[in-house]
Amino acid sequence: MELSDADLIARVVLDDDHHAFAELVRRHQSPVRATLRSLTRGDEVRADELAQETFLRAYRSLKNFRAESQFSTWLYRIAYNAFQDELRRAKPHDALEDHEAELTQPAETERVDLQHDLAEAMKRLTDNERAAITLCYTSGLTHEEAAAALGWPLGTVKTNILTGKEKLRRYLESWQDRRAT
Amino acid sequence: MSNQPQRDWLDDALKENARYISDNGFTASIVAALPVRQQRDWVRSVILGIAAVAGCVAGLVLFPGGKFVTDCVLQLVHAKALQPALIMPALVVAGLVGAAFIPVATEK
Numbered sequence: 341m342e343l344s345d346a347d348l349i350a351r352v353v354l355d356d357d358h359h360a361f362a363e364l365v366r367r368h369q370s371p372v373r374a375t376l377r378s379l380t381r382g383d384e385v386r387a388d389e390l391a392q393e394t395f396l397r398a399y400r401s402l403k404n405f406r407a408e409s410q411f412s413t414w415l416y417r418i419a420y421n422a423f424q425d426e427l428r429r430a431k432p433h434d435a436l437e438d439h440e441a442e443l444t445q446p447a448e449t450e451r452v453d454l455q456h457d458l459a460e461a462m463k464r465l466t467d468n469e470r471a472a473i474t475l476c477y478t479s480g481l482t483h484e485e486a487a488a489a490l491g492w493p494l495g496t497v498k499t500n501i502l503t504g505k506e507k508l509r510r511y512l513e514s515w516q517d518r519r520a521t
Numbered sequence: 522m523s524n525q526p527q528r529d530w531l532d533d534a535l536k537e538n539a540r541y542i543s544d545n546g547f548t549a550s551i552v553a554a555l556p557v558r559q560q561r562d563w564v565r566s567v568i569l570g571i572a573a574v575a576g577c578v579a580g581l582v583l584f585p586g587g588k589f590v591t592d593c594v595l596q597l598v599h600a601k602a603l604q605p606a607l608i609m610p611a612l613v614v615a616g617l618v619g620a621a622f623i624p625v626a627t628e629k
Contacts, residue, residue: 355565362552370542377542388547395551458534477535508531516530 345411353403361402365395368412371479372419378474379423381463390426394419409488416475416489427467454515461511469504472497573621580617 343351343360345367351360372394376387397418405414462470475486476497483501487494509516581587597603597611 356558358552358555358558361555362548365548365551366544369544369547371539373542373547374539391547392551392554396554399555454534455538458538462538473535477532478539480536480539505531508535512531512534515534 346407349402349405349407349411352399361399364411368415369395371412372415375416375474375479376419376423378462378478379420379467379471381470382459386426390419390422393422397422409485412479413481413485413489416479416481416486417491420471420490454512457512457515458508461508464511465504465507466500468496469500469507472500473504473508476501570622574618577614577618577621581614 343363345364348357348360348364351357352364369391373387373391376390376394377384380387380390394415398415401418405411462473465473471490472486472492475481475489476483481489483494483497487497490497581591593606593609594611594614597608
């Protein structure tokens with residue numbers, strides 16, 4: 341019988357069970373790493389370093405997990421904080437600025453398929469838009485869960501999703517036309 | 522109304538974008554980076570050891586074959602000279618206890 345996340349967490353907290361923590365990592369590594377890859381605009385090495393930092397932080401703080409939210413939501417919050425901390429370290433002067441990427445290459449030049457173009461278009465969103473869309477679509481969180489994970493008001497999540505998706509529609513206009521025909 | 526089809530294809534594409542990332546040693550790297558366990562290991566070993574001994578004693582007392590073994594061990598204790606018929610049950614008991622302690626000895 342497969343143990344629930346709550347059972348595994350209890351084993352880690354009460355008995356410092358590394359096997360139980362390994363199982364938690366195995367279960368959640370894919371969505372956490374995918375989310376961080378999206379946040380880092382596809383930088384896999386950086387994303388995996390942040391994912392490692394995320395799980396180590398989670399291990400250290402697991403006794404403080406109150407189960408008021410799902411474990412995965414709590415992990416996303418740690419991952420997002422790790423990402424923000426890294427931004428602050430990298431750019432101490434404008435760490436909190438929500439910047440939009442300047443791509444030197446227009447999205448049309450490498451039109452391989454929709455997913456490729458979508459990944460490129462996602463890189464052109466602001467950090468906040470990308471975070472909100474990634475958590476709600478790639479990670480499958482509800483708006484409320486995403487707000488909890490990001491530490492934002494619900495309205496901010498919705499606004500960023502709205503503006504982000506409007507931009508994506510604009511960047512992917514040709515795909516929109518193809519789908520319509 | 523005209524926005525509905527647009528939202529659908531984009532929503533679908535965004536959800537399709539969620540692909541599984543295989544572990545490829547990621548979990549192992551996390552576990553390797555965890556702080557070394559220091560506490561409670563000896564408690565676990567003591568508990569497992571006591572459970573192993575209790576299991577052996579219960580097995581010897583409760584099951585029919587156990588009486589043969591205990592009788593032989595008692596005879597061995599009181600015997601004036603060693604005989605193969607007495608040594609064999611002693612080896613069986615030693616093997617049982619040894620097997621019971623294997624998990625304790627190999628547990629990490």
